[in-house]
Amino acid sequence: MDSLRPMGDPSTVRYERGLLAKQLVGVCLFFGGCLPLGKAPAGQHVVHDRTLTGVFLTASEQEGASHLLATGPTRPPANAAPDEPSTGGIAVADVYAFAYADAQSPVESLSGQQAIVENVELPMGDPTSYVFATDSRGRLVFVQRRVDGDWDDIWRLDLSTGQLDDVGLNVWMDSSPSFIFSADRSRVFAGSPGDGVVLGDGTSDALGWVNPPAVFVGNDLYYVSPAASATAASTSPATVVERSRPGAKPEIVASSSGRLSLDPVVGEQTPQVLLSLVTDAGRAPLALLDTSTLRSAPLPASQDPVQYMSASNNGSWLLFVTPGEGGQAATTALAYVLYNWVFQASYRIVGSAPSASLGVESQWRPGHDELWFALGPYAAYFGVWAAGVSPSSYTSVVDKGSLSTFPWADGRKSTFTSDGAFVVLVEHRLKDNVGITTFSIGPADNLAAPRTVLNPEGFDLKSLWETTDGRVLAGVGEWNSDRQDILLVDPSNGSSRLVGAGGHVVTVGKTRMLALLNWESARLAGDLMLVDLATGSQTVLAESVYAVALDPASFADVSPDADRLAPGTRVAYLVRDRLESPYDGLWVARLP
Numbered sequence: 001m002d003s004l005r006p007m008g009d010p011s012t013v014r015y016e017r018g019l020l021a022k023q024l025v026g027v028c029l030f031f032g033g034c035l036p037l038g039k040a041p042a043g044q045h046v047v048h049d050r051t052l053t054g055v056f057l058t059a060s061e062q063e064g065a066s067h068l069l070a071t072g073p074t075r076p077p078a079n080a081a082p083d084e085p086s087t088g089g090i091a092v093a094d095v096y097a098f099a100y101a102d103a104q105s106p107v108e109s110l111s112g113q114q115a116i117v118e119n120v121e122l123p124m125g126d127p128t129s130y131v132f133a134t135d136s137r138g139r140l141v142f143v144q145r146r147v148d149g150d151w152d153d154i155w156r157l158d159l160s161t162g163q164l165d166d167v168g169l170n171v172w173m174d175s176s177p178s179f180i181f182s183a184d185r186s187r188v189f190a191g192s193p194g195d196g197v198v199l200g201d202g203t204s205d206a207l208g209w210v211n212p213p214a215v216f217v218g219n220d221l222y223y224v225s226p227a228a229s230a231t232a233a234s235t236s237p238a239t240v241v242e243r244s245r246p247g248a249k250p251e252i253v254a255s256s257s258g259r260l261s262l263d264p265v266v267g268e269q270t271p272q273v274l275l276s277l278v279t280d281a282g283r284a285p286l287a288l289l290d291t292s293t294l295r296s297a298p299l300p301a302s303q304d305p306v307q308y309m310s311a312s313n314n315g316s317w318l319l320f321v322t323p324g325e326g327g328q329a330a331t332t333a334l335a336y337v338l339y340n341w342v343f344q345a346s347y348r349i350v351g352s353a354p355s356a357s358l359g360v361e362s363q364w365r366p367g368h369d370e371l372w373f374a375l376g377p378y379a380a381y382f383g384v385w386a387a388g389v390s391p392s393s394y395t396s397v398v399d400k401g402s403l404s405t406f407p408w409a410d411g412r413k414s415t416f417t418s419d420g421a422f423v424v425l426v427e428h429r430l431k432d433n434v435g436i437t438t439f440s441i442g443p444a445d446n447l448a449a450p451r452t453v454l455n456p457e458g459f460d461l462k463s464l465w466e467t468t469d470g471r472v473l474a475g476v477g478e479w480n481s482d483r484q485d486i487l488l489v490d491p492s493n494g495s496s497r498l499v500g501a502g503g504h505v506v507t508v509g510k511t512r513m514l515a516l517l518n519w520e521s522a523r524l525a526g527d528l529m530l531v532d533l534a535t536g537s538q539t540v541l542a543e544s545v546y547a548v549a550l551d552p553a554s555f556a557d558v559s560p561d562a563d564r565l566a567p568g569t570r571v572a573y574l575v576r577d578r579l580e581s582p583y584d585g586l587w588v589a590r591l592p
């Protein structure tokens with residue numbers, strides 16, 4: 001049972017005559033909920049309201065100060081199917097904007113407040129995990145659920161001027177995103193399939209019919225359209241690849257008598273676009289389109305059908321797989337085909353001892369031309385191939401575990417740390433007929449070195465963060481992902497120590513982490529704390545917090561070595577006490 005927080009000042013209680021009043025006071029004192037509880041949260045109280053569900057700080061980019069937004073109560077979409085789940089699925093909420101001048105009195109509830117956007121779609125149904133996408137000028141790009149009809153719309157909103165632009169339809173096909181940004185986020189594309197639209201800074205380019213997927217290479221959009229010969233009355237699958245550049249009309253850069261598909265190949269070399277032909281069996285790679293010269297170079301013929309998987313970090317090596325039985329759904333590969341389009345070198349890797357088959361899972365090690373790949377579908381061993389080494393001489397790594405695809409907090413699903421120095425492996429075993437999964441980390445250059453276990457037996461790995469000094473924060477727990485023990489692990493020497501308990505990390509800076517600790521599952525709230533990673537000292541910013549947002553700052557001001565938790569950084573958060581409290585609502589503070 002969660003412990004009760006201490007009472008505040010008893011002088012704030014209004015005493016009335018009579019037994020009933022005394023009994024009421026006694027009950028309040030017993031439960032500790034009729035009085036202001038704990039110390040006041042840090043910062044400025046912006047809104048006094050218990051119904052807010054999410055909070056956001058979005059960079060204005062050109063105005064200096066970020067916009068403060070919050071979502072009101074969530075609800076099922078008006079056009080949701082009768083059997084659509086009300087939790088864990090799609091929900092919608094209205095969005096409100098608030099000023100936060102230092103001398104401002106808090107807004108008393110959402111009553112009378114005008115939403116800037118209605119029915120914003122929350123894909124996971126949880127505003128506390130939602131993040132607004134913003135372009136290079138700080139304009140919001142979001143999906144709005146229609147009140148009626150089967151489609152949702154994507155909009156771009158300028159919070160400074162109130163201008164609302166229609167980007168296109170929210171359509172998911174072939175796992176393509178509903179909208180994508182150019183490299184500098186000045187352009188946004190949506191609307192596939194159908195009438196594609198690219199919005200830029202004060203521009204709107206209609207692209208006509210677009211077949212998914214479309215890809216940005218830099219600020220140039222490459223997309224597939226039906227060829228002029230493929231009219232609505234014909235059955236011709238002929239397609240063309242077009243390029244839309246800022247300030248220029250779309251131009252045709254490639255064509256085919258069949259249906260094409262695109263993949264970007266971006267690295268240190270000149271970016272390429274891989275052209276593949278869509279067939280009943282999948283996608284068959286055909287050629288590479290050089291984005292500088294617009295010349296297409298055919299790929300070397302393969303003795304077996306191949307599917308494109310990935311490119312190396314510098315973009316020069318391409319990995320293709322010949323799938324085993326089951327085609328696209330196969331869990332094994334008959335062969336790997338590696339092709340270097342810069343030197344026009346091609347290698348073929350086939351299975352060998354200890355496994356005669358290859359798995360379809362593989363990863364390129366960051367900062368190295370090394371391919372790490374599974375040997376067999378569920379085997380506890382893997383192979384490592386380095387560029388320039390004969391494919392028959394790849395290293396088989398046995399009894400070290402399997403490659404991990406655990407998602408890091410930065411969104412990567414990788415077995416490596418971001419610099420490629422350390423590798424996370426996973427081991428599955430049975431103990432008393434119970435499956436146990438163990439994650440461990442160690443140096444990628446020396447797999448024989450001792451490894452550090454990230455999740456002790458009996459605990460699951462819930463989260464994984466990197467610190468700027470090469471260490472990792474591992475959140476471990478049982479069933480509840482919001483209640484984790486947070487371990488600071490140094491994979492270079494195996495040291496590990498507890499830096500937080502009963503909560504989860506919000507974000508990590510250079511020397512500190514921001515976390516919600518002492519999480520109470522019944523109330524979905526905890527204590528917002530700054531934790532010094534060197535000393536373990538904790539600074540409580542607020543209690544009973546259930547949603548947090550950090551000021552992202554302007555894109556132009558964010559350097560790779562920026563400290564996300566530098567003193568003075570704005571943090572916005574929502575407070576909801578056990579019972580109604582003067583502290584409830586939206587707060588904004590600067591980190592000490």
